[in-house]
Amino acid sequence: MPRLRIDLAYNGAYFHGWAAQPGLRTVEGELSDALSTILRRPVSITVAGRTDAGVHARHQVAHIDVDEAETELLSVRRLQGLLTQSYSRLWGQEPIASSLSKLESRSGMADIWLKTVTHVSPDFDARFSALSRRYCYRIADAASVIDPIERSNIWWNTGAELDIDAMRKAAEVLLGEHDFLSFCRPREGATTIRTLKELAVERGDVIEICPQADAFCHSMVRSLVGALVEVGRGRRNRDWFIELVSTPCRKHGVPIVPARGLTLEGVEYPEEAQWASRAAQARNRREGAHNL
Template sequence: MTRFRIDLGYRGTDFHGWARQPGLRTVQGEVEDALALVTGAPVATVVAGRTDAGVHARHQVLHLDLEAPALARLAGRGDREPGAALAARLRGALGRGGARDIAIHSAAQAPPDFDARFAAVWRAYRYRLADAATFRDPLRADSTAEHRGRLDEAAMARAAGELLGLHDFLPFCKPRPEATTVRTLFALEVARDADDALEVRLRADAFCHHMVRALVGGLVRVGSGAWPASRPAELLARAEAGEGKAALGPMSVLPAHGLVLEAIGYPDPQEFAAQARTTRARRPDIGSHQH
């Protein structure tokens, strides 16, 4: 078996998320069908972070293993190295299948202990939101959520700064059975772009289900004046004091289409195996829905 890493991106508008689902168009379904076409055998992929319906990815990462017959078919009569051949053939198969909303950035052989899901050390997302001050660019409508009224980005930034570090993000997660909601948030920044749209940029070791969209939803409550800037951090403190999900109140989860997975970070190759072991031991739910 030979392991490959594939870096790709996609526009999530017309997908029912990453994970394959019977009868629905998904990113995993399109990619694995194209891989089966070019290798002549079914191929299973492991992704860094599954995304929900409507969520986009500028840079996603997956890995897969190919047996010798698939490698031979992939090589054909060409003299390209296997990674370059895989990337080229995969682009061709996706194009012929009409999947022009998936971009294959690169493919390369990877060490056998590289794991796209468990070896990752951070994930970065961006959420774009238009308010009353924003110039509405129709070319960015598919990746921009909307809010009526003007938001106070300074108050949102103050609230964001109090959420950094290791916390129990239960107030901003949809918890899964037997899974932790403890995460380390490395960065949470709020600023306006050239069109005066609000961009919220987040980076963490991982994100539990709905965490990104719920965190941004909490910041929007601050920016609209519904919450004081201290409220998001107060909710974290209450969760860490042992209050359950029901006592913390409902989340405000923003629409999926404003969310983009921007990048995945990995350690040096000699640290892949150790990082994967650490991640599996610490958080078995990593790799579930990342937003």
């Protein structure tokens, strides 16, 4: 069957995460409804990373399988139109309505935005073919320059200024392949071993903590950030991070920061010739695991 790759972005503020849930508004639910309306059948969507409630995505990737006749029915314009109509109907039905949001809906805006819909070979798997995912968590502390326009994707931590140097030194401990059980909500039968390729901690107008890994366990990114914030506040030190890695377990009590500051920035894939081999390798290692 032909396979379509869908590249999209979304504001997670009014979603209960990616995964479809009965009676709740989710990204997968909205996208699936739009696709099913066009194709007139149920649609199964595979995604690179299942984001939690309130988490945003600047660049998410998914795929669906269709038959030859259906490929002519799907277009970015048609899909986006249905997503915008659904977003418009949201206002007036929930207490989160505002004049700005109503104006956005009338102007053709939506909180899911499609970038491209492209034909790919069946070797492509949005989840398992991925080499890595990159997230960024944004924090405003006492030393930050607050931009109210960006308020929906920043955690407003109004306490004292965080110690960035101490956070960077602690972050170095986590780089490489480790069992990240101390930072994950494990799923039975799924591995918590991941390879953390990068964990940057930078201060601009706000603090940005940006991890990149082959994949992430459920709540792993927000736990990584929560642990680093504890170090930045002076409550923990680098030795604690060494313990979290050397004796991985859930008893360490690593805090989880709120979802609103987290954004999926992008997903990296190999060249087309390597899609199938990469998917087979990742599936053998992590089949059944959640990717955040």
